[in-house]
Amino acid sequence: MTSLIDVIFLLLLFFMLSSTFSRYGEIELNGSGAGGLAxxxxxxxxxxxxxxxxxxGRPVAFDxxxxxxxxxxxxxxxxxxxxxxxxxxxQRLVDLLALLRGVDGLAASVLG
Structure with a gap:
């Protein structure tokens, strides 16, 4: 019985350490040659x-x-x-794309 409990704790420890708890986000990119622009x-x-x-051509604040x-x-x-x-x-590009994602009616493409 004791060895079974040890194995269970080892398996529990293994699965806890090998799993991730963070969620990764995704940002859609359209290259200049992808034809993503209407x-x-x-x-x-x-x-x-x-x-x-x-x-x-005119400066604008990021926010x-x-x-x-x-x-x-x-x-x-x-x-x-x-x-x-x-x-x-x-990182600055990702921040910009996340900011532009909130603007309705806007299709963004990154020149490559």
Missing amino acids: GDRPVLFLRLSAEDLLLN ALPETLAELMGGEERNVLISLTPEASS
Whole structure:
């Protein structure tokens, strides 16, 4: 009986240590050649660097981007092309894509 309890505890310990409890998120990326943009929508250009963010050539604050996009869109559906500088980190891109995901009527594509 004692050895059975030892085996059960070893199995329990093994499964507890080998399993993960975190949930991984997924962000959809459309490359420039993937054809993810609808042809009849107007296009906005977004340039992401390590320090700043330019929307159609004008600087915009990262946190104020959804409001600025809502004003520019005016209720229409739009495409946004995201261009990255070499200094932009992948975490900054993921943060930007997560922010853009909350904007209704916006299709984002990352230029490759």
